[in-house]
Amino acid sequence: MRSRLATRSARLVLAAAAVTALAATATACGPEDITGSGSPAAPSAAASEGSGGSQSPAGNGPSSNGNNGSKVTEDSGSGDSSAESSGESAADSASDSGDKSGYGQSCGTNDLDFTVTWEAQPISYYLVTAKAKPGITCYLDVNTPSVSFGSDADGVASPVGQGGEDPIKLSGTSVAYAGINPKTSGGEGGTEFDHVIVSTTEDDPNPAELELPDMATVDKPIVTNWSTDRNETIPRVI
Numbered sequence: 001m002r003s004r005l006a007t008r009s010a011r012l013v014l015a016a017a018a019v020t021a022l023a024a025t026a027t028a029c030g031p032e033d034i035t036g037s038g039s040p041a042a043p044s045a046a047a048s049e050g051s052g053g054s055q056s057p058a059g060n061g062p063s064s065n066g067n068n069g070s071k072v073t074e075d076s077g078s079g080d081s082s083a084e085s086s087g088e089s090a091a092d093s094a095s096d097s098g099d100k101s102g103y104g105q106s107c108g109t110n111d112l113d114f115t116v117t118w119e120a121q122p123i124s125y126y127l128v129t130a131k132a133k134p135g136i137t138c139y140l141d142v143n144t145p146s147v148s149f150g151s152d153a154d155g156v157a158s159p160v161g162q163g164g165e166d167p168i169k170l171s172g173t174s175v176a177y178a179g180i181n182p183k184t185s186g187g188e189g190g191t192e193f194d195h196v197i198v199s200t201t202e203d204d205p206n207p208a209e210l211e212l213p214d215m216a217t218v219d220k221p222i223v224t225n226w227s228t229d230r231n232e233t234i235p236r237v238i
Contacts, residue, residue: 107138107170109199110206116196118213119179125235126180126212128198130170130226137171143225145178146202149193149218157182157221163232164225176226179233182216190219 112130119127128145132138143166149155157180168176183190192215199207224233 105138106141107132107200108206109204109208111136111138112170112200112208114198114208114210116210116212119234122234123181123236126182126196126216127230127233128178128180128210130176130178132170132172132174137169139167139169140176140200140226141167142201143167145223145226146199146204146207147178147180147221147223148197149182149195149216149221150191150197155191155193155218155221157223160222160224160235160238162224162235162238163227163229165228166225168226168228174228176228177230177233178226179224179235180221181223181235181237182218182221184222184237185219190217192216193218 107130111133113133114131115129117127117129119125128147130140130145143164144159144161147157149157162179163177170176180196182193182196194212194215195209196212196216197207197209222235222237224235227233
């Protein structure tokens with residue numbers, strides 16, 4: 001009987017020892033060891049991927065916007081450069097086209113519009129009116145126009161020195177006048193012309209060929225100076 005009790009007591013002691021060892025083992029395997037294990041780490045990785053997924057739209061967030069902002073700044077600079085280049089091109093174009101909007105520039109024949117009328121009083125003569133083309137401001141620096149009928153020397157009008165301011169500014173509605181008498185010789189002689197050639201200077205490369213209101217008999221023609229007063233441009237032999 002005592003032997004059985006001893007054996008049972010021994011078993012109880014072993015069982016208690018085993019329970020104690022198991023409890024010690026469970027205590028040793030705390031949360032830190034569980035986290036470090038391979039299988040519990042999977043949810044942590046998933047959480048990391050989820051966090052990355054939530055940051056994916058942040059590609060349009062402050063960091064991405066920072067890059068886009070830099071790009072916009074560069075594009076803006078490029079736009080300014082383009083505007084400056086356009087402005088320079090426009091200025092070069094105006095220069096190449098012979099812009100006459102400034103002051104102090106001599107009038108070329110092609111800067112002016114001309115009209116010719118026949119005046120019967122107080123003598124018969126042709127009145128030339130010169131006006132600056134739209135947008136042009138220039139000066140008639142040479143007081144006397146160059147006038148000729150045809151290409152022969154006999155058709156060149158001689159200046160008589162009448163009238164004139166020097167220089168005359170032409171712009172907008174302002175005009176200048178010059179008078180031409182195609183025939184100053186007596187008799188019936190002369191050559192007929194239906195056009196007169198007028199230029200602001202003798203060496204002007206672009207003379208204007210103006211149609212006369214009627215046929216002119218030309219012999220020893222004369223021309224006055226430019227003037228803003230038409231009464232000073234009645235051509236007379238002095």
